Amino acid sequence: MNQMSRSRRVTASGTRAWRSRRRRTRAEALLQRDARLPLAQAQNQAARMKGGGAPLCAGITVPPTGLQFPALPLEAAAKLSGPGFQPGRFPSRASAWLPPGPRAWQPTCVRFPDSSRRLWSPSLPQATPADMFAKAFRVKSNTAIKGSDRRKLRADVAAVFPTLGTDQVSELVPGKEELNIVKLYAHRGDAVTVYVSGGNPILFELEKNLYPTVYTLWSYPDLLPTFTTWPLVLEKLVGGADLMLPGLVVPPAGLPQVQKGDLCAVALVGNRAPVAVGVAAMSTAEMLASGLKGRGFCVLHSYQDHLWRSGDKSSPPSIAPLALNPPDLSEGKGCVKADTALQGAMRQLTLEEEVQQRCEEKSPSEATEDPGPGGLHVDPMDSKTLQEQMDELLQTCFLHALKCSVRKADLPLLTSTLLGSHMFSCCPEGRQLDIKKSSYKKLSKFLQHMQQEQIIQVQELSKGVESIVAVDWKHPRKGSVLEGSEVRTFVINYAKKNDLVDADNKNLVKLDPILCDCILEKDEQHTVTKLPWDSLLGRCLEKLQPAYQVTFPGQEPIVKKGRICPIDITLAQKASNKKVTVVRNLEAYGLDPRSVAATLQQRCQASTTVTSAPGLKDSVQVQIQGNQIHHLGRLLLEEYRLPRKHIQGLEKAPKPGKKK
Numbered sequence: 001m002n003q004m005s006r007s008r009r010v011t012a013s014g015t016r017a018w019r020s021r022r023r024r025t026r027a028e029a030l031l032q033r034d035a036r037l038p039l040a041q042a043q044n045q046a047a048r049m050k051g052g053g054a055p056l057c058a059g060i061t062v063p064p065t066g067l068q069f070p071a072l073p074l075e076a077a078a079k080l081s082g083p084g085f086q087p088g089r090f091p092s093r094a095s096a097w098l099p100p101g102p103r104a105w106q107p108t109c110v111r112f113p114d115s116s117r118r119l120w121s122p123s124l125p126q127a128t129p130a131d132m133f134a135k136a137f138r139v140k141s142n143t144a145i146k147g148s149d150r151r152k153l154r155a156d157v158a159a160v161f162p163t164l165g166t167d168q169v170s171e172l173v174p175g176k177e178e179l180n181i182v183k184l185y186a187h188r189g190d191a192v193t194v195y196v197s198g199g200n201p202i203l204f205e206l207e208k209n210l211y212p213t214v215y216t217l218w219s220y221p222d223l224l225p226t227f228t229t230w231p232l233v234l235e236k237l238v239g240g241a242d243l244m245l246p247g248l249v250v251p252p253a254g255l256p257q258v259q260k261g262d263l264c265a266v267a268l269v270g271n272r273a274p275v276a277v278g279v280a281a282m283s284t285a286e287m288l289a290s291g292l293k294g295r296g297f298c299v300l301h302s303y304q305d306h307l308w309r310s311g312d313k314s315s316p317p318s319i320a321p322l323a324l325n326p327p328d329l330s331e332g333k334g335c336v337k338a339d340t341a342l343q344g345a346m347r348q349l350t351l352e353e354e355v356q357q358r359c360e361e362k363s364p365s366e367a368t369e370d371p372g373p374g375g376l377h378v379d380p381m382d383s384k385t386l387q388e389q390m391d392e393l394l395q396t397c398f399l400h401a402l403k404c405s406v407r408k409a410d411l412p413l414l415t416s417t418l419l420g421s422h423m424f425s426c427c428p429e430g431r432q433l434d435i436k437k438s439s440y441k442k443l444s445k446f447l448q449h450m451q452q453e454q455i456i457q458v459q460e461l462s463k464g465v466e467s468i469v470a471v472d473w474k475h476p477r478k479g480s481v482l483e484g485s486e487v488r489t490f491v492i493n494y495a496k497k498n499d500l501v502d503a504d505n506k507n508l509v510k511l512d513p514i515l516c517d518c519i520l521e522k523d524e525q526h527t528v529t530k531l532p533w534d535s536l537l538g539r540c541l542e543k544l545q546p547a548y549q550v551t552f553p554g555q556e557p558i559v560k561k562g563r564i565c566p567i568d569i570t571l572a573q574k575a576s577n578k579k580v581t582v583v584r585n586l587e588a589y590g591l592d593p594r595s596v597a598a599t600l601q602q603r604c605q606a607s608t609t610v611t612s613a614p615g616l617k618d619s620v621q622v623q624i625q626g627n628q629i630h631h632l633g634r635l636l637l638e639e640y641r642l643p644r645k646h647i648q649g650l651e652k653a654p655k656p657g658k659k660k
Contacts, residue, residue, distance in 0.1 A: 132206075132300065133307040134240030135187035145179045145195070153195065157203070160210045161223060167436060172202060172216065176464030177416045198416030200311035204301070214303050215311055215420070217265055217274040221319050224265040224277070225256040227297070231268050237276050238304045245287055245296040251321075259283045264297060273316035276302035312421040319432055390438040394446060397433055400426040402455070402471055403478050412467040415458065419443055453477070481547055481559055491540050502530060509536050519543060550590050558590055567636065569629055569649030581624040583632060584613050589642060597622045599635065604628045629653040 145153070154173040158164065164172070173179065174197065182194040182201075193205040200215040217223055228249040237243060248255070249269055258264055258280045265274035278297035287296060301307055303316060384392075401422035406413060419435075427433045440446035444466065450456050455477060457470035472478075495501055495509050502508040508530045511520070519539040520528055531539070548564040551557040568584045586593050597608040606625040613619040624632070630653045636642045644650070 132186040132188060132190055132192070133302075133305040134238070136306050137187060137192070138185045140183040140185060142180055142182045142196075145181050149181070150175070150179060153203075156210060161212075163223060164220065167441075168220065171436075172220070173197075174416065176466065178414060178462075178465050194307070194310075196310075198414060198420040200420055201307055204307065206300075211263065211277055211300060213301060213311075214274055214277065214308060214316070215314075217277070218317055218319075218424070221265075221267075221272050221274060224263055224274070225258050226265045226267050226272065226274060227256065228267050228269055234268060234275055234303070237266070237299055237302045240299075240305075242281075242295055242299050243276070243278060243297040245290065245292040245294055248287075248292060248296060250292075255284050255287065257284050260286070266297065266299070266302075270321070271316065272319040272321050275316060314421065314425055317424060317427060317432070386437060387439050390434065391440070393427070393431060393433060394435065394438050394440070396428075397423040397426045398446075398450065399455075399478055402473075406471065408471075408473075411471065412459075412461060412469045415443060415447055415466045415468060418468060481549055482544070484541060487541060487544065488537050491537055495536075507532055509533060550588070552590055555590070560588075564588055564646070566646045566648045567642070569632060569647065569652065571627060571629075571652055572623075578625070579627050581626065581628045581632060582621055583624075584616075584619070584621045586622065587619065589640075589646070591640065593620050593622050596635070597624075600624050600628060600631060603635070604631050627652075627654050 150173065154169055157173055158166070158169045161169075173195075177197065180196040182196055184192050184194060186192055190206060194201045195203040195205075201213045202216045204211050204213060212220075212223060227243075228251065229243060229247045230249065233243070233247040243266055256264075260280055260283045262280045264278055264280050266276035266278060267274050276299050278299040280297055281295045282290070401418065405422040405426060406418070424433060435441065435443055435446065438446070440449065447456065447458050447466075447468075451458050453475075455472055455475050456468050458466055459469045461467045461469070498512060500510045500512060500515075502510060509515075509532075510530055511528065515536075516525055516528075519531075519536070545561060546563045547559060547561050549557050549559045550564075565585050565588060567586060567589065570582050570584075572580050572582050574580055583596075586596055593610050597610050600606075600622070601608045601624075604624060604626070606628060608625070609623045610620055611623065613621040629650060633647070633650045633653060636647055637644060
């Protein structure tokens with residue numbers, strides 16, 4: 001009896017141990033399943049399954065209201081487990097990664113009146129790892145924004161980015177053009193809201209924080225404090241890495257003044273167009289004090305990541321750096337120290353020689369005086385105002401976009417898409433298109449002017465959304481014809497101006513990126529670096545669309561695409577062994593076939609007819625009874641003065657002394 005009771009007690013104890021392990025396993029599964037929940041809520045649920053009030057780990061007791069964690073400094077959290085990591089679920093387990101999101105503690109944050117969104121500040125949680133769009137995301141929904149939400153978003157943008165004027169906010173968040181809200185999940189599970197305008201993401205919202213995309217920063221490059229890095233670092237940023245301080249380039253005027261947690265932009269040397277958006281991991285003073293070592297910025301979004309790929313995938317525009325005043329002499333020692341620290345750090349990136357070469361070739365004062373390619377500037381020899389120059393640039397980009405970028409299949413085309421996806425990319429290098437600096441002030445007003453010139457036709461296909469529905473592709477303002485000699489002159493001058501002629505062999509031309517894109521095939525991009533002059537000019541002419549122009553005295557020139565076909569003269573055999581002369585393609589040279597037939601009828605004293613040319617659409621031919629090539633040749637060569645090379649079949653004229 002005692003043995004049986006002992007057996008039952010052992011069995012009951014084993015059952016309790018099994019149930020305890022089962023509860024622990026279920027607790028772990030719950031934490032894994034609900035990884036997106038705040039950590040405190042998830043741990044509280046797990047603790048309650050084990051038993052309310054039981055210690056979850058050493059020193060922490062779960063009260064009925066849930067866990068309360070102290071707000072550790074970000075530096076300490078980074079040392080413990082790095083961004084995106086939290087302590088393990090149980091004392092015996094190592095640190096485990098959890099997706100970023102609401103933490104167990106909620107620090108204070110800065111809110112704006114009448115806005116639920118928060119401005120990024122040092123007091124906000126900043127444990128988000130590097131670029132969350134480095135991998136593909138999953139779209140949950142894509143809907144058009146409502147009118148009330150549009151107004152609310154415009155107010156939030158004005159509050160979060162106070163440097164934007166009212167007109168710029170209205171341009172960024174248009175009142176009538178199409179604007180969509182895309183809700184998605186990043187690859188780590190973050191719930192992100194993206195605002196899309198004109199096919200490009202312009203803003204994204206994470207945990208009620210509003211951030212601009214690179215597409216927006218290309219239109220407003222001064223929206224955020226901008227730091228500069230080397231082009232080689234961009235590849236690391238695209239891969240999802242944060243920007244480390246050794247990769248920074250210190251300009252002559254010093255680094256921008258920011259505080260820890262401020263939202264910043266990252267650009268490349270020589271181009272002010274931002275390529276990444278991130279959060280400062282320390283203040284500017286702390287960066288200099290550290291000798292430019294350590295993590296500088298947590299990157300949230302970058303050029304060429306998956307958020308950028310969801311747009312039109314356009315490349316950054318070329319925006320010249322601002323000409324800043326040189327630093328005060330009193331700050332010279334500090335600048336020397338910063339440059340020395342920078343050079344030492346850049347040795348790790350194998351860029352030491354390039355940094356030293358730049359420092360030896362040009363001093364900071366010389367660099368500020370160097371007027372590199374920039375936006376609009378007043379030329380002392382140019383009497384045009386800045387507004388007139390911007391008007392010309394706006395019309396040039398518009399006509400260039402219609403000529404080279406927009407296709408008939410793209411119509412109807414949203415006006416915002418025309419500007420963002422076509423006109424900006426057609427802006428010449430070193431210039432920045434800004435409609436606000438033109439006399440039109442708004443895109444809609446400019447397009448109305450172009451519609452008055454009958455270049456385009458704009459309609460409001462949906463309420464508040466304007467689209468281009470028709471384009472006059474033959475409008476005189478859309479370009480003129482270039483002769484082969486003009487093309488050769490342009491190519492030769494371009495090669496000489498950019499020092500592309502090989503110094504060792506003057507018959508060879510080095511190919512820069514522009515020439516490579518224009519004339520090389522894809523399989524030649526990395527193999528062909530030089531070409532002879534004749535090959536270069538021949539390839540340039542082959543890439544152009546052929547056209548021809550026919551001009552008669554007192555008449556407007558006739559310009560048509562394609563290659564002109566010669567006037568074709570043939571002899572045909574009719575019934576009863578009679579011959580007729582057939583001439584085709586008179587229309588291409590501006591000749592009226594019926595007028596030519598009437599003239600030949602009088603001169604040849606023979607019957608003529610005008611019929612449709614077999615196998616040719618919208619083309620006619622003239623038939624004259626007998627072999628009349630001799631009279632036809634005299635008419636075309638002597639009276640109409642057509643070049644002999646454009647007439648074929650004259651050799652079939654009857655020989656002298658023979659009957660026609």
